[in-house]
Amino acid sequence: MSNISRNDPCPCGSGKKYKKCCMSAHNADFGGQLAAPKKAKLDDDFIPIEAVVDYGHPSPDEAFFAENNIHDFSAPRLIYSCLLNPEIEGIANKVVRQFINRGKEEQIRIETAKNAEVLIAIMKNNPDSLNHKPLIDKLVKGKIQSVPMILQELREPQNSSFIELAVRILHRSGTNCSREIIDIIKTGNNRKAYAISILCVLLGFYDNEYSEKLLWDYYHYMKLKYPNDTYSDGPLLGLSEIRERRKEKFPSLIRGAK
DSSP, X not given: OTTOOTTSBOTTSSSSBGGGTTHHHHHHHHHHHHHSOOOOOOOTTBOOGGGOOOOOSOOOOHHHHHHSOOOSSOHHHHHHHHHHOTHHHHHHHHHHHTTOOOOHHHHHHHHHOOSHHHHHHHHTTOXXXXXXXXXXXXXXXXXXXXXXXXXXXXXXXXXHHHHHHHHHHHHHHTOOOHHHHHHHHHHOSOOBHHHHHHHHHHHTTSOOTTHHHHHHHHHXXXXXXXXXXXXXXXXXXXXXXXXXXXXXXXXHHHHHTO
């Protein structure tokens, strides 16, 4: 229609000039297309609650782990290392601060914060990585207030930095949040594959009779759904942690299953 002049014969065949016939209708239709709201594209890494089906009875034995390897490098694996060795970050922080001078204003806000609300607001705003440790330390110190608030925030979509910090704080708090984490994974609005993957890492550290089945189902779903990503490392690391804990508690039982 863009090649038709106002004074050309109307393409509908009426014999009238275009300006006297269909031009106004075409313009109105084009304007409506511009004004019509576009449907939001669903993120490829968004996991609908109903998508994860039953993948059978969990059997994370040695044969399973021999066939299903954790990637050499992945974000879930890095978070897992932070949970196991939190002191490493403190050493690295001291070294880096000798050469890099940044985030000072934010550091002062963290140090002078009077309540968990202020600290969590900083936490939600992608804090400087150099300030992660003091932020974590202070929220862990006030865990009676901070842990319930963080769990509530995890029910809604959050950025990746918040998810990673939340998992580290919850782990260091020593609070068994398995019931809440399972509920967040199964029913919450935080449905990004990355968020769920990182929460699955944390879930492996808790004793809960429902954890293993959830991790088993999410591992198989993520491995099939995202074969070119490392999301499946989260539930796989969770399963691995459960198995390691069982080895410590029941070594003879594990040997007998070989």
